[in-house]
Amino acid sequence: MGKRNYYDTIANIYDQTRWLTDSVAEEVADFIVDFVNASPETSFLEPGVGTGLNVLPLVRRGYAVTGIDVSQEMLDQFSQKFPQAPQNLSLIHGDASQLPFPDQSFDVVLTVHMVHTVSHWKIFLDEIDRVLKPGGFYLNAQWITPPARREFEQYFRAILAKYEQLQESKSVDKVIEDINVEEYFNHKGYQSTYVVAKKWAVSNTIEELLSCFKMRAYGLCWRVTDEIFEQAMKELEEFCDQHYESSETQLSSEAKFEIWAYTSS
Ligand SMILES: C[S@@+](CC[C@H](N)C(=O)[O-])C[C@H]1O[C@@H](n2cnc3c(N)ncnc32)[C@H](O)[C@@H]1O
Numbered sequence: 582m583g584k585r586n587y588y589d590t591i592a593n594i595y596d597q598t599r600w601l602t603d604s605v606a607e608e609v610a611d612f613i614v615d616f617v618n619a620s621p622e623t624s625f626l627e628p629g630v631g632t633g634l635n636v637l638p639l640v641r642r643g644y645a646v647t648g649i650d651v652s653q654e655m656l657d658q659f660s661q662k663f664p665q666a667p668q669n670l671s672l673i674h675g676d677a678s679q680l681p682f683p684d685q686s687f688d689v690v691l692t693v694h695m696v697h698t699v700s701h702w703k704i705f706l707d708e709i710d711r712v713l714k715p716g717g718f719y720l721n722a723q724w725i726t727p728p729a730r731r732e733f734e735q736y737f738r739a740i741l742a743k744y745e746q747l748q749e750s751k752s753v754d755k756v757i758e759d760i761n762v763e764e765y766f767n768h769k770g771y772q773s774t775y776v777v778a779k780k781w782a783v784s785n786t787i788e789e790l791l792s793c794f795k796m797r798a799y800g801l802c803w804r805v806t807d808e809i810f811e812q813a814m815k816e817l818e819e820f821c822d823q824h825y826e827s828s829e830t831q832l833s834s835e836a837k838f839e840i841w842a843y844t845s846s
Contacts, residue, residue, distance in 0.1 A: 587803050588631065591796075592654035595632050598798035600783045600836055601724050603637075609838050610638035612778040616842065617689050617718045619644065626687040626712065628677030628705070629695035633659035635722070636691065640670045647687070649673040649680065680708045687712055693722045702760050710769055710845075719771070719843040721762050727783045729834035733790050736824075738801060740816045744809045763841065771843040778838040787821050788828040 588595070601609075617623065623644060627636050630648025632655055640646045646669060650656050656672045663670075675681060678699050690709050699705040709719055726734060763773055795814060797803060802810060821828070 586652055587800060588650075588652040589654040590803075591798055592632065592652060592658050594796050594798050595655065595658065596634060598793040598796065599634065600727065600730070601634050601838075602781075605779055605781050605836075605838070606634055607638045609635070609778045610642065612776075612838075613639070613689075613691070613720065613840075614642070616776065616778075616840075617720075619689075623688045624686070625689045625691060626680075626682070627691045627693070628680065628709070629692060629698060630659065630672070631655045633662060635693050637662060640667055643669055645669050645671075647671045647673065647682075649675050649677050651676055678705045678708065680712050682712045684711050685714045685717075687717060688714055689718045689720065691720045691722060693724070696721060696760055696762060702762075703765065706762065706765050710766075713845060715845055717845060719766065720840050721843070722778070722838060722840045724836055724838045727834040727836040729832035730783065730785065730790065733787075733832060734799070734801070736820055737794060737813070737817050740813045740820070741801060741805060741809075744805055744813060762843075766843040769845075771845050774842045774844075776840050776842060778840055780835055780837050782833060783836045784831050784833040786828065787825050787830050787832070790832065791818060791821060791828070 591598075613619075621643065624647070625636060625639055625644055626647045626649070628649050630636060630650050631652070633640070633648060636646050636648060637659075648656070648659065648670070650672075651674070653674050656674060659672060660666065673681065677695070678701060690713055692709075696702050696705065713719060725731075767773060793799070794802060794817065797810065805813065
């Protein structure tokens with residue numbers, strides 16, 4: 582666990598550079614509680630819990646929540662959200678591919694932007710299947726980059742691509758394509774459903790988006806050396822000067838909290 586990952590580096594700016602607000606997270610929690618028909622005894626596990634954006638409302642409501650993450654810095658950001666460690670929250674620094682829990686420990690396992698980050702996704706899903714109680718729910722969720730932000734990001738990707746040509750590593754998008762969670766769980770006899778827990782509007786000025794990129798808040802910003810990154814940022818700023826009326830121009834679009842839900846019988 583000694584190796585620093587990219588999330589260690591961005592932990593202190595993670596929440597401010599994402600778009601899941603506290604109020605949206607509360608509404609998503611309402612949806613989840615209802616969807617899994619939670620009782621006060623329902624237990625939740627979020628592997629790759631990060632700064633706790635998704636499960637914070639569940640902790641506040643008194644549910645037993647366990648979070649595991651390889652990044653101690655991300656976990657620290659989560660812990661700092663409470664004046665005192667809540668008794669119903671357990672945070673573990675560890676690799677989610679080896680969940681340190683007995684079989685059938687949790688009623689609900691939630692992963693958000695997570696499956697593509699583990700080294701061996703099938704081993705990880707085996708672990709989820711193992712720790713879920715019979716009749717439990719696995720909720721594989723994402724609140725992907727809203728379209729307007731995505732389009733802005735594509736401009737930066739295009740600039741970076743010129744510098745990245747020599748690199749042969751798979752992009753994250755490609756890795757996601759190779760993972761078939763649905764097939765895996767259907768094969769194990771789970772029932773699957775797709776639901777949108779919440780849609781909401783996200784608006785940012787060009788200046789705000791540029792500042793997120795300057796902070797290197799996203800994985801793509803770390804694919805190149807510091808020097809190349811600075812050069813690419815200069816190009817992005819020049820592009821923005823030419824492409825948008827002003828740095829106060831707002832880019833708006835709709836975000837979605839999507840869940841692929843799997844239930845065992
Ligand atoms: C994209 S972030 C998502 C964080 C949180 N789920 C959210 O939606 O805001 C991915 C998280 O998974 C963690 N992570 C990546 N690989 C992991 C692994 N093998 N075991 C545990 N955590 C891991 C990272 O440290 C990071 O906090």
